[in-house]
Amino acid sequence: MAQKVGKLKIFLGYAAGVGKTYAMLESAHQLKNNHVDVVIGYIEPHLRPETSALCNGLETIDNIIIDYKGLKLQEFNLEKTLTRNPDIVLVDELAHTNCPGSRHVKRYQDIEELLHNGIDVYTTVNIQHIESLNDIVEALTGVVVNERIPDFVFEKADTVELIDIDPLDLIERLKQGKVYQETQANHALNHFFTEETLISLREIALRKTADKITERRTSEFGYYRDGNVAIKEHIMVCISASPSNAKVIRNASRMVDAFHAEFTAIYVIDEDTDTPNDMSQGLKDNIQLAADLGAVITPLYGSDIAQQISDYATLSHVSKIVLGKSTSRKLKALFEVPLIERIIESTSGVDVYVIPDTVPTKKRNLNFRHEHYKPNLRDLGILIAFIAIATGLGLLFEFWGFSEANIITLYILAVLFISVLTPNRLTAILASISSVLVFNYFFTDPKFTLNAYDSGYPVTFLIMFIASFITGSLVLKLRVNDITHVEKAYRTEVLLETSLKLQKAQTQEMIVYEMGHQIKNMLKRSVVIYVPIEDVLVPTVFSDDTPDTIYETLLSQQEVAIASWVYQNNRKAGFGTRTLSNASCIYYAIRSHGNPVAVIGINVDAEWNLEDRTLILLILNEFGLALETQALNEQQVDSNLQIQREQLRSNILRTISHDLRTPLTSISGNAWNLLNQTLDEAQRNEMTQDILDDSLWLTNLVENILSMTRIDHEGSILNCEAQIFDDIVEEAIRRIQERNKNRTITFDKPDSIALVFVDAKLMLQLMVNLLDNAIKYSPEDCEIEVVIKESEDSLTVKVIDSGLGIPDEDKDKIFDMFYTREKVGGDYYRGIGLGLYLCQEILKAHGSYLQVFDHHPVGSVFEFSLQKMEGVDYV
Incomplete structure (x- = not known):
C-alpha cells in the first residue's frame, strides 16, 4: 500500500505586509471549527497585533532553541512535529534559511519531509523568493534576494492562494506602522515599497498564480492550445562559468514554465583544454542552480563546442536552445566564426534564444584553469x-x-x-x-x-x-x-564491468557484494550499503580502514541515523548536501519503481567532485535496476511455486475424487441396508465393520492430505519440540492395531530413553503411514516389526515386514506422488500413492530421508535416521 503524501498549500504575496500569515491563521481557525487537527509549527514573530491575536486558540509546537555564536536562535521543531503528527501544520516563511546545526539547510526541506510523512502543510512566501524570478526582482528593485526556493517547490504545491492588496493600501499600512517599525518603514518607503515597484511585483505574482492555474489543465503529454494537444517542448540551456550565466538559466527556467517543457542543461568539457575534473567554482554554482530549477544535467565532451551542442540537440529532439552572449571583445573573436552563429548554422528546426551578458567586463571572472x-x-x-x-x-x-x-x-x-x-x-x-x-x-x-x-x-x-x-x-x-580520453575510457570500462558483474549476481547478497567492491575500488573510498531485512537496515561495509575508524566514520550512531532518514524519506543527505551536511558520508537512496530498496553511503571529502557524483549516479541506477530485476526474479519464482501448488491441489482433487467415491458409496450403501432391511446379527456386524474400515481409511487419507498440504505451503516451518521417539512409535502402533486387530506388530525399542527434536504430529503420521503400508502389502499372518537402534548421536528406525517385497525397478518410484504399484494383493483401491511420498517429505523437512531395502528371506525394510538432541543426558 502506497504511503500517504501530504498536500502543500502556499499563501503567495507580492511583498511583506499583504496579509499572508493573517490569511493562513484565519484558514487554520476555520479548519479547527470543522474538527480538523491543525497546529502551529512556526509563525514568524512580526510584532503585528492582529496576526499575533490569531495565534490564540491554536495549539502551538514549541520552537527548538539553537545556540549559534553565542546567540539563542529559535527554529521550527521538525522532530517534535513529526512525533505530534497532526493533520495540518502551519509553517511560516517557506524561503527561510535554517540555523547551522539544523537537520536541513532550508526550511522548504523541512516541509518536504513533513509532506513525505503524510502531514499537510500551510506555508507563506513572497514572489521575490522564487529562484527563476530572482534576476527580474533584482532589476526592478535593485535588491538581491538571498533567501530563495527552487521553482520545483512552488510547482509541486497542490494549492496556491494569492493574497492580494492594492499597492496604495499596502503603502498606507506601512505608513501606519502595521508592517515595519517606524525606522524600517521609512527606509522601505524610500527604496523597496515604491508604488511603481509594488505594481510590478504584483503583476508578476498575478502572472505566476495564473500560470499555476493553467498548469492544472496541462496534459501529461503536452499542453493544450485551441483544444488540440501540441507536441511536448524540450528546452536546453547551455551552462558556462560566467557570472551572467545564472541569468540565462533563470530565463530558460521561465520558458520551461511557460511552455510546460522538458528541461535539460548541458555543459561542454573541451577536450583540447579541459579535464573532467578541471571545473571552476562559477561553473559548479551554475550547474547547481540549473539542478535546483529542475533541469537534467548532462555533460558533453569534445573540442568542437558548437558541434557538440547541435548534435545533442538533434539526438535529444530539443526544440529550443537558450544560451548567453558576451558583450566583451576578444582578439580571437576577430579570426573565428562566433559560437552562436555556428550553433545556428548547424541546427535546423531548433529555435535559438540568445540572452545578452549584462555583467561589466571588469567584474567578470576570467575563469583561468587554476590547476x-x-x-x-x-x-x-x-x-x-x-x-x-x-x-x-x-x-x-x-x-x-x-x-x-x-x-x-x-x-x-x-x-x-x-x-x-x-x-x-x-x-x-x-x-x-x-x-x-x-x-x-x-x-x-x-x-x-x-x-x-x-x-x-x-x-x-x-x-x-x-x-x-x-x-x-x-x-x-x-x-x-x-588524460580526458583515459578518464572517458575508464568510466566506460567501469560502467560496462559493473553491468556485467551485476548480470552475473543472482541474489541480493551477491549484488550488494559486487556493487560495494566496485564502488570502493573505483573511488578509492570506503563504502557502506544498508539493506532492509525485516524492517531493520543492516549495513555491509567495504573498507580497508581499521575497525575503530570504520565505526567512527561509517557506523557511528549519527551516520546510521542519517542512513535511516535517507531510506525513510527517499532522498539523498549527508556530506555536500543541504540535509544533515555534518556527516562523514554522502548517502543515496537506491530505488526500484521509485521506492527505496537500499541506501549507500560513501565516505567523501572536499575533493568529491561533480564527475565522481555523475559517475556514481549512473552506477547507482545500474544498482537499482539489478535489485529490481532480482526482486522480479524472486516474484517469478514465487509465482511458479504458486502455480505448482495450484497444480498439485488440482492433481490431488482429480486423483482422490474417484478413490473417495468407492468407500463413500460402500458406507452409504451399508448404512442404507442397516436402516431399511431385516438382517441377522452376523450380517449387521459385517456391514458395521465395513463402515468402520471405510471411515478409518478415509480418516487416514484426509490426515495424509492435510499433512502434505501443510508441508507444501509452510515448507520447513515445523512445530518441533523435544520428544521421546518411543512414545511416538507406541502411539502409532496403538492406532494401527485398532483398525487391524488381527495383525501382530512388535516393537524392539532401545534400553535407554533418547530425545529427538521433531514435530510430533508429523512424525506420528509418518509412523502410521509406514505401518499401514507394511500391513497393506503383507499377508494377514505376517508379523510386522519396528526396531530402533541407538548410536552415539542418532537413532535409526526400521519398519520390517515379511510381505512380497518391492522389485528393484520400483524402489526409486515408490516415494513419488501418486505412484502406486501394480495390484499385488490387499485392497488395492485403498492406495492412491500419497503415503510414502508424505513420509519422504516429512523426513526431508527434518533433515533426513527414507530408504527401502530387501528383507531376507522375504519382505521389505523401510529405514530412516534422526539426530539425537545434543547436551541431553540419557537415562
Whole structure:
C-alpha cells in the first residue's frame, strides 16, 4: 500500500505586509471549527497585533532553541512535529534559511519531509523568493534576494492562494506602522515599497498564480492550445562559468514554465583544454542552480563546442536552445566564426534564444584553469634541470663550432621535454621565457649579459619564444587530451564491468557484494550499503580502514541515523548536501519503481567532485535496476511455486475424487441396508465393520492430505519440540492395531530413553503411514516389526515386514506422488500413492530421508535416521 503524501498549500504575496500569515491563521481557525487537527509549527514573530491575536486558540509546537555564536536562535521543531503528527501544520516563511546545526539547510526541506510523512502543510512566501524570478526582482528593485526556493517547490504545491492588496493600501499600512517599525518603514518607503515597484511585483505574482492555474489543465503529454494537444517542448540551456550565466538559466527556467517543457542543461568539457575534473567554482554554482530549477544535467565532451551542442540537440529532439552572449571583445573573436552563429548554422528546426551578458567586463571572472597555473617545486626543478642541460649541450655545440640555430633547437627540445613532464601551462610559459633569456645570456654578444648588439637578435628571440611556446602548448594539449580520453575510457570500462558483474549476481547478497567492491575500488573510498531485512537496515561495509575508524566514520550512531532518514524519506543527505551536511558520508537512496530498496553511503571529502557524483549516479541506477530485476526474479519464482501448488491441489482433487467415491458409496450403501432391511446379527456386524474400515481409511487419507498440504505451503516451518521417539512409535502402533486387530506388530525399542527434536504430529503420521503400508502389502499372518537402534548421536528406525517385497525397478518410484504399484494383493483401491511420498517429505523437512531395502528371506525394510538432541543426558 502506497504511503500517504501530504498536500502543500502556499499563501503567495507580492511583498511583506499583504496579509499572508493573517490569511493562513484565519484558514487554520476555520479548519479547527470543522474538527480538523491543525497546529502551529512556526509563525514568524512580526510584532503585528492582529496576526499575533490569531495565534490564540491554536495549539502551538514549541520552537527548538539553537545556540549559534553565542546567540539563542529559535527554529521550527521538525522532530517534535513529526512525533505530534497532526493533520495540518502551519509553517511560516517557506524561503527561510535554517540555523547551522539544523537537520536541513532550508526550511522548504523541512516541509518536504513533513509532506513525505503524510502531514499537510500551510506555508507563506513572497514572489521575490522564487529562484527563476530572482534576476527580474533584482532589476526592478535593485535588491538581491538571498533567501530563495527552487521553482520545483512552488510547482509541486497542490494549492496556491494569492493574497492580494492594492499597492496604495499596502503603502498606507506601512505608513501606519502595521508592517515595519517606524525606522524600517521609512527606509522601505524610500527604496523597496515604491508604488511603481509594488505594481510590478504584483503583476508578476498575478502572472505566476495564473500560470499555476493553467498548469492544472496541462496534459501529461503536452499542453493544450485551441483544444488540440501540441507536441511536448524540450528546452536546453547551455551552462558556462560566467557570472551572467545564472541569468540565462533563470530565463530558460521561465520558458520551461511557460511552455510546460522538458528541461535539460548541458555543459561542454573541451577536450583540447579541459579535464573532467578541471571545473571552476562559477561553473559548479551554475550547474547547481540549473539542478535546483529542475533541469537534467548532462555533460558533453569534445573540442568542437558548437558541434557538440547541435548534435545533442538533434539526438535529444530539443526544440529550443537558450544560451548567453558576451558583450566583451576578444582578439580571437576577430579570426573565428562566433559560437552562436555556428550553433545556428548547424541546427535546423531548433529555435535559438540568445540572452545578452549584462555583467561589466571588469567584474567578470576570467575563469583561468587554476590547476594548470600552479607550478610546484617539482615542476620548477624539472624546468631548471632541462634548461641547464640544454645550456651545457649548447656550450659544447659552440665549442665544436655549431651555429646558433643548432643551439636554439636544443632549447626548443628542452621546452618540449618540460611540457611533457609537467602538467601545467605556466611551467611551459616559464620554460619558453627562460630558454630565450638563458640563450641571450650565454650565446649572444655581449655574453653574460641580457643585452644584444646585433639588431637581428630581437627577431631571433621572438621567433625562438613563439616556437618554444607553441611547441609546449601543443604537447600540453596532447597531454590533456590523453588524460580526458583515459578518464572517458575508464568510466566506460567501469560502467560496462559493473553491468556485467551485476548480470552475473543472482541474489541480493551477491549484488550488494559486487556493487560495494566496485564502488570502493573505483573511488578509492570506503563504502557502506544498508539493506532492509525485516524492517531493520543492516549495513555491509567495504573498507580497508581499521575497525575503530570504520565505526567512527561509517557506523557511528549519527551516520546510521542519517542512513535511516535517507531510506525513510527517499532522498539523498549527508556530506555536500543541504540535509544533515555534518556527516562523514554522502548517502543515496537506491530505488526500484521509485521506492527505496537500499541506501549507500560513501565516505567523501572536499575533493568529491561533480564527475565522481555523475559517475556514481549512473552506477547507482545500474544498482537499482539489478535489485529490481532480482526482486522480479524472486516474484517469478514465487509465482511458479504458486502455480505448482495450484497444480498439485488440482492433481490431488482429480486423483482422490474417484478413490473417495468407492468407500463413500460402500458406507452409504451399508448404512442404507442397516436402516431399511431385516438382517441377522452376523450380517449387521459385517456391514458395521465395513463402515468402520471405510471411515478409518478415509480418516487416514484426509490426515495424509492435510499433512502434505501443510508441508507444501509452510515448507520447513515445523512445530518441533523435544520428544521421546518411543512414545511416538507406541502411539502409532496403538492406532494401527485398532483398525487391524488381527495383525501382530512388535516393537524392539532401545534400553535407554533418547530425545529427538521433531514435530510430533508429523512424525506420528509418518509412523502410521509406514505401518499401514507394511500391513497393506503383507499377508494377514505376517508379523510386522519396528526396531530402533541407538548410536552415539542418532537413532535409526526400521519398519520390517515379511510381505512380497518391492522389485528393484520400483524402489526409486515408490516415494513419488501418486505412484502406486501394480495390484499385488490387499485392497488395492485403498492406495492412491500419497503415503510414502508424505513420509519422504516429512523426513526431508527434518533433515533426513527414507530408504527401502530387501528383507531376507522375504519382505521389505523401510529405514530412516534422526539426530539425537545434543547436551541431553540419557537415562
